[in-house]
Amino acid sequence: LGPGDAVFIDVYGASQRTIESTISPDGTVTIEGFGPVQVAGMTVAQANAQLRSTLGSRYSSSQIRLTVGQTRTIMVNVMGEVKAPGTYTLSAFASVFHALYMAGGVNDLGTLRNIKVYRNSQLITTVDIYDYILNGKLTGNVRLAENDVIVVGPYVCLVNITGKVKRPMFYEMRRNESVGTLLKYAGGFTGDAYTKSVRLVRKTGREFSVYNVDEFDMSSFHLADEDSVSVDSILPRFSNMVEVKGAVFRPGMYQVGGNITTVRELLENCEGVTEEAFTAHAVMHRMKEDRTLQVIAVDIDGIMNGTVPDLALKPNDVLFIPTKQEMMEEQTITIHGEVQYPGVYKYADNETLEDFVLQAGGLKQTASTVKVDVARRVSNPKALQTDSVIARTYSFALKDGFVIDGEPGFTLMPFDEVYVRKSPGFYQQQNVYVEGEVMFSGTYTLERKNQRLSDLIKSAGGVNDRAYTKGARLERRFTHEERLRTESLLKMAKTQSGGKDTIDVKKIDIGDIYYVGIELDKALANPGCDEDIVLREGDRLIVPQYTSTVKISGDVMYPNTVGYQKGKKAGYYIDQAGGWGNRAKKSNTFIIYMNGKVARVAHNAKPEPGCEIFVPSKAERDPRMLAQTLSIASSVASFATIIATFANIIK
Known part of the structure; x- marks a missing residue:
């Protein structure tokens, strides 16, 4: 206890009384009727004994107990190699460990073995934290007093240990x-450590020295700062082992010597060979003295029936019995x-x-039962010479x-x-x-091939x-x-460009569909004609409404969409878009019709309702040019036309 501590003195039993007081600067508590009682410097137990002695004459039939309420605080200084040196306010019950915790612990240079505590300029104790960590002892971890100074100096000797120990560090x-x-x-050796000696590397001023410290000198060989100790593992080899692998009931490693000295004894200990063993x-x-391998043929049948001599074993022999x-x-x-689970x-x-x-x-269900073939090797x-017959085939019908x-x-x-053929008379529904x-849009099933x-x-x-119908298109x-x-x-178009274009052909997404140029009006007028093309699974026919506009895009002054004027040529519509652009390739201008067909203006192509007139640019190797051209695919152009356009651009 010390000045500033708040204490409670309880009297209970025959008399009931509670006295609340604060220890004065001179170390006393004042009790009415008794005067000051000295308690500073005492423990709580000692103060209780002092009070019983002082108050006992009046309260002989009662119990007296002192407890501590709010404790005072003290100021201590933590100096040296800690993370946050300075002055700290702590409880009067604080110890050296509390002060070190408040200072953030020691830094990388700080010692854990020789922490000094000074009181009134006198060294009162030293603290070895290893003694607490390893042995649980609190020796030196004293309770601090006002103005105590804790000094953490730098370490003197730091040693590294690596390898086969439990706590390498x-x-x-x-x-x-x-x-x-x-x-x-370090917690001692691990189970696979070589314990006969350890290796120590030491700096000697100019160079390094290596010491092999055997087990008898470990307790007397003193360490120096920056020593490095390494513990090796035992050798990954056996001194008395033979191994059996393959077709035996208990394969594995066995001890050679004792009751296992020959191949016969080894097989008896592994309970013999299995039924599928190839014992001939x-x-x-076998490992020779120079650690190279030697192969020895073993007749298991002969050894087991006694017709050939038994073979003596040596350490590290490995016996393999195949199946x-x-x-x-x-x-x-x-x-x-056409079976459910084809395969090998x-x-x-x-x-x-x-x-x-x-x-x-x-x-x-798709299988043909009238033709199942079996192909057999000819061996x-x-x-001594090749034969023209390389296989034989057998045919069967099944029911x-x-x-x-x-x-x-x-x-x-x-x-x-075995080959189970698909029946030529089986077809799945094709939509x-x-x-x-x-009148009735939707999904329809093909009823005939044509x-x-x-x-x-x-x-x-x-x-309706x-x-x-002239603008209908087919996906x-x-x-x-x-x-x-x-x-x-x-790829061919890219090759024809001479590698001058920067477009990566692999990155062009050609999508999953393309457009087929059709003339539905002619197909309906003359069913079965060439324009009335044959459908296949997945085809999508789109019959649009009449569109009375014409789109002009590409290398024109102002790409635009204008109303269709019957009889007007392509030049009229290009004028409606501001005329040709500065790099327009006029001779290659083409028209993309609603039905997916494409035609060049130079070949007398005429604009029709809903079409798009596209003016390509002259060859400046701009990778965006191809991207712009390929975007036309979204405007119902067939992909074959896109390829042709690409090839034309890079000429």
Whole structure:
């Protein structure tokens, strides 16, 4: 206790009384009827004893207890190698650890082993935090007093330990502490550490020196600042091991010596070979003295029946016993085509064609039952010349999964391949779409292979009175072959440019559909004619309303859309857009019609309602030019025309 502490003195029992007081600067508390009682410098227990002695004569039948209310604060100074040195206000009960916590702890240079505490200019204690961390001892962690000074000096000896210890890191050592003490701080060796010696690297002023400290000198070899200690692991090798792999019941490593000294004894300890073991020829890998390998052939059958001598084992021998399957190529059979699960299957003896079809999930609805083929390898390992026959094919007809034409119960052989063909009479529904100015727009199913535009319009109830059949267009999905062909055209056009364009052809998105130029008005007027094209799955026919405008774009002064004037030529509309641009390529001007067709003005193409007149620019290698041209694809141009336009631009 000290001046400023608030205390409560409770008297209870025969008498009841509570006295509240504050310890005065002279260290006393004043009690009515008794005067001042000295308590400063005492612990709470000592103060309780003092009060019982003083008040006991009057309160002999009562209990007396002193408790502390609000404690006073003290000012202490934390100096040296801490993160935030300075003066701190702490509770009167604070210890050295509390002060260090308030100062942020020691910094990278600060010592943890020799923290000094001064009171009235006298050293009263030193604190070793390692003693607390490792042993739980609070030696030196005294309670602080007003104006105490805590000094954290720099470390004297910092040592690093790495490798196979439990806590590898830097440790601060006291003078004359040994390698053994460092290992104790590091938690000792790990289970796989080499404990006979450790390696120590030390700076000697001009260079480094290496010391090998054996286990007998670890407790006496003293450490110096910046020493580095490393602990190696044990060698990754065995001194008394043999191993068996492959077709045995208990493969693994075994101790050589004792009851295992020969191959026969080793096999007996691993409970023998499995049923699929190939025992006519096993392989022993033996390590010679120079650590190179030697291969020894082992006759397991001969050793086990006593017809050949048993083979003595040596440390690090590895015996491998293969399986019969490993001694031959993996045998498979394959099924292709219209079954539920086509693929490669493991061969099994006596499997019939019917069994294999069933194993593959059975036939699909699309399968042909009148032609199932089995292809078999032709193999003659003794042949001295090539043969023109490389395979044999067997054909079968099936019904309900059973062979009805061919050899019933036909047994498959290794590497046979079964082909289940698609029936030529099976077709899935193929849909086309019509939208726009027809009586019944929507989805329609193709009923014949050669169904045409006029048939689709007829199925849709015909066109209504708002339809502009001359501007109808057809969207068609790319097939895989068409996409490859289009990409090839792009690459060819790029090649023809001589590599001068900066456009990356790979980055051009050609989309999933393209437009087919059609003339629906002619198809409806003469069904079955050349203009009445045959439809295919996914086609989308769009019949627009009449559009009475013409769009002018490209290299003109003011791209514009104007009203259609019957009989007017392209030049009239270009004038409506302000005339030709400065770099207009007049001779290549073309018209994109609503039906997807494209024609050049130089070839007498005439504007029609809803068309677009496009004026390309002369060749300045601007990558935006191609992007602008390709954007026309959104204006119903066929993609083949875009390719042609691209090729024309880069000439």
